[in-house]
Amino acid sequence: MTTFVTRYDFRVPGGDAATRQEVYARSLEQAAYVDAHGHDAIMLSEHHASDDGYVPSPMLVASAMAAVTTRVPITIAALLVNLHDPLRLAEDIAVLDHLAAGRVGFTFGLGYREVEYALFDRPWRTRGRDIEERITTMLDAWATGRVTPRPFSDPHPFLLYGGGTPAAARRAARLGLSFQPQHGDPALEEEYVAACRELGREPGLVITAPPGPANVFCAERPEEFWERWGHHLLADATAYQSWHGDAASHVLDSSTTVEEMQAAGVYLVCTADDLVERIRSREVRLVTNHPACGGLPAEPSWASLRLVTETVMPAVRA
Known part of the structure; x- marks a missing residue:
């Protein structure tokens, strides 16, 4: 699930x-x-x-x-x-x-x-x-x-x-x-x-994130989302990279431009239908919403969260 x-x-x-x-x-x-x-x-x-x-x-x-x-x-x-x-x-x-x-x-x-x-x-x-x-x-x-x-x-x-x-x-x-x-x-x-x-102890839980995108956003027109709001996502990724230097950050994205980020797929922006298909195919097993990513404004923030919540979740949990 x-x-x-x-x-x-x-x-x-x-x-x-x-x-x-x-x-x-x-x-x-x-x-x-x-x-x-x-x-x-x-x-x-x-x-x-x-x-x-x-x-x-x-x-x-x-x-x-x-x-x-x-x-x-x-x-x-x-x-x-x-x-x-x-x-x-x-x-x-x-x-x-x-x-x-x-x-x-x-x-x-x-x-x-x-x-x-x-x-x-x-x-x-x-x-x-x-x-x-x-x-x-x-x-x-x-x-x-x-x-x-x-x-x-x-x-x-x-x-x-x-x-x-x-x-x-x-x-x-x-x-x-x-x-x-x-x-x-x-x-x-x-x-x-x-x-x-x-040590003679029973191991506790081991919690790991499955392979897939670090952050997920939904938009009716993903290309427009990247054009208008991609700089917020880039600011998030580059800030982590500046902290980690050569070490891999939790987002694992070394992109320096919005276009590189879009191609890398670590920050995934897709339609609700596309996300449903990715989930059903097991390509995406963890959907991490990041509604304020890099200071993302309210309009795309709420739109993405509502698409994930009100369209994607009912479709994959039905």
Whole structure:
């Protein structure tokens, strides 16, 4: 069955305060909309020191979205644990867990931008050891009642550890967490399972994204969408690439022009009928909506989301 996810990072390149506030307000309206129409998840992320305003406080957004939804799971992937005080983070997660009645899950991660560590005066060289210590502190704090309240979920919300290296897989095993390997690398899953077995632990869930486009948009006239709005998608892709350098980003798109992006297919723009066929043929197994991608305005944002929700989803779930 195809999974339908809606994600937000709140990049608004060059946006003024009013434009940015509209994107935030729209995200809450759209969260309520996807909740009412049966989407499978809302995904948020965390980054800091970003000129385009990438959201630094996803837990605040998750709290606001939890208040306007009743059923859709919300996931924060990734939460950059080393940039937070572990006891305060444990408290905040517990409170959010109560507000959302257990609907918010978390993927813990190191992050990959040294500038973020510098912003908070956190050591870069020891980041692997530090995150393990911080997560252990949080788990112990929940288990012992050192912080209150205890989470709504027993013993804590759904937690994964995310990363793209064998060290990350082994760390997830040591911490007793489920694992989210980057880029769907099967070798990392094998490393995780083996490490769990060596420790005498039953492996948790391993969650990987299936092959396919990183972001999906629907339009009645895809060529016109690319012509009018493609620069927003390009801004999103190039911003990630500037952060990763030669390393592959989560979007895996090194395009430098809108035309290159259109040909690459990592950001897919198609008609509703085309998307239905791609889903039925199993070419697309995960539909990740990105309604505010690169500061995408309200008109194409809502049009795409409604086509996916009101045309594609009923067709493939009938």
